Amino acid sequence: MKRAITPILFLFPAVSLVMIFIVYPIFYSFYLSLHSWDMISPNRIFVGFKNYAKLIRDRMFINALKNTLIFTIYTVPTQIILALGLAILLNQKLKGISIYRAIFFSPVVTSIVAISAVWMWIYHPSLGLINYFFRILGINPVNWLGDPKTALLSVSIMSIWRGLGRTVVIFLAGLQEIPKEMQESAQIEGASNWQIFKYITWKLLSPTTFFILVVSTINAMQVFTQIHVMTQGGPAGATEVIVYNLYYRGFQLFQMGYASAIAYVLFAFIISLTLMQKYMLNRWVFY
Amino acid sequence: MFKISLISLLIGIFLVSSSLSSIGQAQSKIKIVFWTTLPTGGYLSRWIKEFESQYPNIQVEQQFISNSYDEMAEKVLASIAGKATPNVAQVGQRHGIPQYVDSGALLPAGSMLDKNDISDILPGLWSRYTYKGRFWAVPFASSTPGLWYNKNLFRRAGLNPNRAPKNWEELVSFAKRLTSDTNGDGKIDQWGIGFSEDVPWYYRPMVIQNGGVIFDKNTGKPMINSKESIETLQFFQDLVFKYRVMPPLQHNSSARDFVNGLYGMLYRSTSVRVSLKKEVGDRFELGLGFLPGKKRVAVGVGGNALVLFKSTPEKEDASLKLIKFLTDTRRTVEMGLETGYVAVRKSAQKQSEIINLRKNDPIADTIYKQIDYIKDSGINPGDALFWRGILRGIEEVETSPDISPKMILDNLQQEILEFLNNYGRR
Amino acid sequence: MGYKSRLVKKILIHSTLFTLSILIAIPFIWMISTSFKNIEEVLSLPPTWIPKRWVFRNYLDAVRFVPLGRFFLNSVVVSSITVISQLTVCSMSAYAFSILKFKGRDILFFILLSTMAIPGEITLIPTFLLIRNIGWMNTYQGIVAPSLVSVFGIFLLRQFFMGIPKELEEAGRIDGITDFGLLIKIILPLSKPALATLSLFAFLDSWNSYMWPLIVTNRIEMRLVQVGLRYFINDELGNNWGGLMAISTLIIIPTLIVFLLSQRYFIEGIKTSGIRG
CATH class of the missing domain: 3.40.190.10 (Periplasmic binding protein-like II)
Structure with a gap:
C-alpha cells in the first residue's frame, strides 16, 4: 500500500511542473499547427493537417531538414569522441589539471552573441585568423562562412568548439562513478590500457554515453542561435536549419500555425532518432 | 487568533492605501508605456523628460526592450497575442508592421498627425510607411x-x-x-x-x-x-x-x-x-x-518608426502627443546632430544647426542632398x-x-x- | 622503467593538453584582448594579439551605461532558485525513474524525455500566454517558472542513479530505511559529481538565458545580465566592439567561479567511490 504511493510522491513535483510549464505549451503549439493563424489576427482558420501536407512540397523546409541532418552528423560523433578522449586525459591526477579543465570549459560560459562575433572575425576571408595562417603556410584562403560549400562546416566547427566543454564535464562526472579499484586490479593482472578502456571504462560509462548521445543529438537537431547570429541561414540557404526555418516562418512571416507544424515534424525526427539510438545501443548499455 | 486578526488588519490597510494611491495617481497623471530600441540614459530619455515637463499630467515609462529589430518584433507579437501591448513602440520597418495593422492593434499614427506635420516630413518616408492607403508609423530614426x-x-x-x-x-x-x-x-x-x-x-x-x-x-x-x-x-x-x-x-x-x-x-x-x-x-x-x-x-529608407497601439482614448491621446513631440522639428534636428540618422523634416533642414553641419561636413551634406530622392512602394x-x-x-x-x-x-x-x-x- | 614510462606519459599528456587548450582558448583570448582595444585597432589588419595601446574605457563604459549591479542581482536570484529547485525536483523524480519499480515507469519516462524534442522557439509565445494569464509578468517567478524542472536534469540523474551498485540499496533496505532516507543518505552522497554537473548546467543556462526573460519582463529592473550586451550592439550606428567584449568578459566571471567551485565535487567523487569495494 505504502509502496504504491511512493512513486507518486516522488514524481509529483516534477510531473506537475512539467505538465503546466512544458506540456501545456507543447499541446498549445500542436493546436496551432492545425490552424492557419498568426496568433494575433482575429480570424483563425482550422486547416487540419494541411500545414503538414504543405511541408512535403516546401523546398525551403526540405533543404533545412537536409542541412540539419548534416549538421548533426558533423557535430555529434566528433564531439563525443573528442570529449571522451579529453575527459580521460582530464581525469588524471596531474599538477594544473584544474586549470586545463577550466580552459576546456571556458567556451561554454561565453555568451553566444559575443563569441559568434569573435568567430566571424576568425573566419573572415581576408582579415581572419585562419586564413592568416593559411597564407603563411601557402594554402589558398577559404571564404569560410561566405562560401555555400564551407559555411555549414564552419558553423559546425564553431558549435563543436562551444559544446565540447559541456560534454567533457558530463563524461568526467561519469568517470567518477567508475570504481578505481576495478581499473587498478585489472592493471595488476596485467591488462593493457586499451583493454582496461575497452572492457571496464567504456562498459561502465555506457549509461553516460547513451545520455550524451541522446542529448547532443537533440541539441544538434535544434541548433539555432549561432546560425541566427552568424549566417541567418545563408549563403544561398547553405546553413538554413529547421529551427531557423521555423523561426523565420513564425516570427517574420507570422505563419505561426505552419511554424508549429515544422516543430512537430522535427519532433518526429528526433523521437525516431532517439528510438533508433536506444534500439541500436541497447546491447551495450548496462544499467 | 490575535495574530490572524492583526495580519488581516495589516493587509486591509495595505489594500486600502494602495488602492487609494492608485486612484490619486489616475486622477493626476496619465501613465503611458513606451517600448524602445534605444537603451535608457541617452538622448531619447532626455527628450522624454523634456516631454514630461511640458505635459505634467502625462507620465512616460520608457522600457528598453532590445536594439535588435527582430527581438522587438518578437516582443510586440507576443504582446499583441497576450493583449499586453505598450502604448507606443519603436519598431523597425523591415517586416511586421502590416501584420500588426491587420491584427487590429494599431492606430494609424502617421495619418493622425496634423496636416502641417505630414507635409513637413519628406514624402519619400511616407511612401515607405504606407499600408492600405494609410500611414501606420511615424518615421523616427531614419537612415538611407x-x-x-x-x-x-x-x-x-x-x-x-x-x-x-x-x-x-x-x-x-x-x-x-x-x-x-x-x-x-x-x-x-x-x-x-x-x-x-x-x-x-x-x-x-x-x-x-x-x-x-x-x-x-x-x-x-x-x-x-x-x-x-x-x-x-x-x-x-x-x-x-x-x-x-x-x-x-x-x-x-x-x-x-x-x-x-x-x-x-x-x-x-x-x-x-x-x-x-x-x-x-x-x-x-x-x-x-x-x-x-x-x-x-x-x-531607400531604413531605420525605425513609432507605432501607436489602441488603448483608452485618454492614453491614445497622450501617446499621440508623445509621438508628435519626439518627431517634432527640434527633436529631429537633435537626432540629425547627435547620431548618424538623418533629419527628415523640411523645417529641420532650414535650422541653422543642420545648415552648419552640412557646411562643415561634406559627407553630411551628401546625405541631406540625397534624401530628396527617397522612393519606396509601401510596407507589405x-x-x-x-x-x-x-x-x-x-x-x-x-x-x-x-x-x-x-x-x-x-x-x-x-x-x-x-x-x-x-x-x-x- | 616504471618511473620512466610514467614520466613519458606525463609529458605526453601535458603537451597534448597544452596544445589543445591553446587552440580552444584562442577565441576566448581574442575576446579579452579586444575588450582592451579602441575601435580603430579592433578592425586593424593584421590583427593584434596584445593591444598596442591599452584602453580601459570599454570597461568604464560597461559599468557606466549598463545597470550591471541590478542585472547581476537578478541573475543571481534567478540562477539560485533554478539550481535549488532543479536539484530537488530532478533528484526526486530521477530516484523514482531509476530505483523505484512501478507500472508504466519506462513509458512515463520516455514521454517526459520526448518533451525535449520540441524546440523552445515554438513554445515561447504559448508559454508567455500562460505566464501572463497566471499574472506573473515582470516577476521572478515568471522568469524561473519554466526552468524549475529540467527534463535534461532528470535524465542526467537517472542515468547516474542507475549506475549505483544494487548492493548498497539493498543494504539500506535491510536496515529498514525509507525511500527518502535512501535517497538522501545513500544515493545523493554517492552522486556528487552528477549533482555538481546538474547545478553547473542549471546555473549556466539561467545565467545565459536571454529570450525568455526578455519576453516575460518589460521593466529593465527585472532583466538579467545577458541584456547588458545589447547596450553595445547597434547594427545601424555601428557596433561598439570593445564595449561588447568588455561586458562579455565581465559577465562570464561568475560562471567561471561556479565552475571552479563545482570542480571540488569531481575530486570528492573519486574519494567516495572508494566505499563501494
Missing part, C-alpha cells in the same frame, strides 16, 4: 543607404576623389580601375565595389532606379520578376563574373575589408556616418556619394519573403555565371504571390 568610397584609392587609380560614380555604367568603369592585384601574386586583392550584408536594402532602390517597383503601389501586388528587377539581379551577377570588380559572396565581410582599404567603394548605410569615421581613423580619406542611378535617381506583409528571397537570389547568382536571374525571380514571385493569396484569405 549611400555609396562610401576610399578617396586615397580613387587618387591612386587616377580618379577624381571628389566625384562619385553617377550611374551604374560609371560605377562599373570606376570599379574596373579600382580593382587590382597590388602585390603582384596573380590574385586580385583590391576590389572595386562591395555591398554590405543588408544587400536587399540596396537592391530595392536599384530596381526603382531601373524604372521598376517591388510591390505595386495601389494593389500591393509583387513585381519581383519584372524586367527591371531581372536586370538588377543580372547586374549583381555581372559585377562578379562579367566585369570582375566584386568578389563573390563577401557581403558579411566587406564592411571590415573596406575599413582596411581592400575595397574602393562600398554600399552601406549612411547611419554609420559617425562610427565609420572612427573606425577608418587615419587609414584613408573617406568619401560619400549618392547611390548611382540608372533611369532615375532613387534611394510579404516584405520578409522579399528580403530573404532576394538575399538568397543574390548569393546564388554570385556562385555561378550559369544560374539564371529570371528563374530565381520567377520562383520568388510565385512564392510571394502564394503567400499573399493565403494571407488575404485568412
Whole structure:
C-alpha cells in the first residue's frame, strides 16, 4: 500500500511542473499547427493537417531538414569522441589539471552573441585568423562562412568548439562513478590500457554515453542561435536549419500555425532518432 | 487568533492605501508605456523628460526592450497575442508592421498627425510607411543607404576623389580601375565595389532606379520578376563574373575589408556616418556619394518608426502627443546632430544647426542632398519573403555565371504571390 | 622503467593538453584582448594579439551605461532558485525513474524525455500566454517558472542513479530505511559529481538565458545580465566592439567561479567511490 504511493510522491513535483510549464505549451503549439493563424489576427482558420501536407512540397523546409541532418552528423560523433578522449586525459591526477579543465570549459560560459562575433572575425576571408595562417603556410584562403560549400562546416566547427566543454564535464562526472579499484586490479593482472578502456571504462560509462548521445543529438537537431547570429541561414540557404526555418516562418512571416507544424515534424525526427539510438545501443548499455 | 486578526488588519490597510494611491495617481497623471530600441540614459530619455515637463499630467515609462529589430518584433507579437501591448513602440520597418495593422492593434499614427506635420516630413518616408492607403508609423530614426568610397584609392587609380560614380555604367568603369592585384601574386586583392550584408536594402532602390517597383503601389501586388528587377539581379551577377570588380559572396565581410582599404567603394548605410569615421581613423580619406542611378535617381529608407497601439482614448491621446513631440522639428534636428540618422523634416533642414553641419561636413551634406530622392512602394506583409528571397537570389547568382536571374525571380514571385493569396484569405 | 614510462606519459599528456587548450582558448583570448582595444585597432589588419595601446574605457563604459549591479542581482536570484529547485525536483523524480519499480515507469519516462524534442522557439509565445494569464509578468517567478524542472536534469540523474551498485540499496533496505532516507543518505552522497554537473548546467543556462526573460519582463529592473550586451550592439550606428567584449568578459566571471567551485565535487567523487569495494 505504502509502496504504491511512493512513486507518486516522488514524481509529483516534477510531473506537475512539467505538465503546466512544458506540456501545456507543447499541446498549445500542436493546436496551432492545425490552424492557419498568426496568433494575433482575429480570424483563425482550422486547416487540419494541411500545414503538414504543405511541408512535403516546401523546398525551403526540405533543404533545412537536409542541412540539419548534416549538421548533426558533423557535430555529434566528433564531439563525443573528442570529449571522451579529453575527459580521460582530464581525469588524471596531474599538477594544473584544474586549470586545463577550466580552459576546456571556458567556451561554454561565453555568451553566444559575443563569441559568434569573435568567430566571424576568425573566419573572415581576408582579415581572419585562419586564413592568416593559411597564407603563411601557402594554402589558398577559404571564404569560410561566405562560401555555400564551407559555411555549414564552419558553423559546425564553431558549435563543436562551444559544446565540447559541456560534454567533457558530463563524461568526467561519469568517470567518477567508475570504481578505481576495478581499473587498478585489472592493471595488476596485467591488462593493457586499451583493454582496461575497452572492457571496464567504456562498459561502465555506457549509461553516460547513451545520455550524451541522446542529448547532443537533440541539441544538434535544434541548433539555432549561432546560425541566427552568424549566417541567418545563408549563403544561398547553405546553413538554413529547421529551427531557423521555423523561426523565420513564425516570427517574420507570422505563419505561426505552419511554424508549429515544422516543430512537430522535427519532433518526429528526433523521437525516431532517439528510438533508433536506444534500439541500436541497447546491447551495450548496462544499467 | 490575535495574530490572524492583526495580519488581516495589516493587509486591509495595505489594500486600502494602495488602492487609494492608485486612484490619486489616475486622477493626476496619465501613465503611458513606451517600448524602445534605444537603451535608457541617452538622448531619447532626455527628450522624454523634456516631454514630461511640458505635459505634467502625462507620465512616460520608457522600457528598453532590445536594439535588435527582430527581438522587438518578437516582443510586440507576443504582446499583441497576450493583449499586453505598450502604448507606443519603436519598431523597425523591415517586416511586421502590416501584420500588426491587420491584427487590429494599431492606430494609424502617421495619418493622425496634423496636416502641417505630414507635409513637413519628406514624402519619400511616407511612401515607405504606407499600408492600405494609410500611414501606420511615424518615421523616427531614419537612415538611407549611400555609396562610401576610399578617396586615397580613387587618387591612386587616377580618379577624381571628389566625384562619385553617377550611374551604374560609371560605377562599373570606376570599379574596373579600382580593382587590382597590388602585390603582384596573380590574385586580385583590391576590389572595386562591395555591398554590405543588408544587400536587399540596396537592391530595392536599384530596381526603382531601373524604372521598376517591388510591390505595386495601389494593389500591393509583387513585381519581383519584372524586367527591371531581372536586370538588377543580372547586374549583381555581372559585377562578379562579367566585369570582375566584386568578389563573390563577401557581403558579411566587406564592411571590415573596406575599413582596411581592400575595397574602393562600398554600399552601406549612411547611419554609420559617425562610427565609420572612427573606425577608418587615419587609414584613408573617406568619401560619400549618392547611390548611382540608372533611369532615375532613387534611394531607400531604413531605420525605425513609432507605432501607436489602441488603448483608452485618454492614453491614445497622450501617446499621440508623445509621438508628435519626439518627431517634432527640434527633436529631429537633435537626432540629425547627435547620431548618424538623418533629419527628415523640411523645417529641420532650414535650422541653422543642420545648415552648419552640412557646411562643415561634406559627407553630411551628401546625405541631406540625397534624401530628396527617397522612393519606396509601401510596407507589405510579404516584405520578409522579399528580403530573404532576394538575399538568397543574390548569393546564388554570385556562385555561378550559369544560374539564371529570371528563374530565381520567377520562383520568388510565385512564392510571394502564394503567400499573399493565403494571407488575404485568412 | 616504471618511473620512466610514467614520466613519458606525463609529458605526453601535458603537451597534448597544452596544445589543445591553446587552440580552444584562442577565441576566448581574442575576446579579452579586444575588450582592451579602441575601435580603430579592433578592425586593424593584421590583427593584434596584445593591444598596442591599452584602453580601459570599454570597461568604464560597461559599468557606466549598463545597470550591471541590478542585472547581476537578478541573475543571481534567478540562477539560485533554478539550481535549488532543479536539484530537488530532478533528484526526486530521477530516484523514482531509476530505483523505484512501478507500472508504466519506462513509458512515463520516455514521454517526459520526448518533451525535449520540441524546440523552445515554438513554445515561447504559448508559454508567455500562460505566464501572463497566471499574472506573473515582470516577476521572478515568471522568469524561473519554466526552468524549475529540467527534463535534461532528470535524465542526467537517472542515468547516474542507475549506475549505483544494487548492493548498497539493498543494504539500506535491510536496515529498514525509507525511500527518502535512501535517497538522501545513500544515493545523493554517492552522486556528487552528477549533482555538481546538474547545478553547473542549471546555473549556466539561467545565467545565459536571454529570450525568455526578455519576453516575460518589460521593466529593465527585472532583466538579467545577458541584456547588458545589447547596450553595445547597434547594427545601424555601428557596433561598439570593445564595449561588447568588455561586458562579455565581465559577465562570464561568475560562471567561471561556479565552475571552479563545482570542480571540488569531481575530486570528492573519486574519494567516495572508494566505499563501494
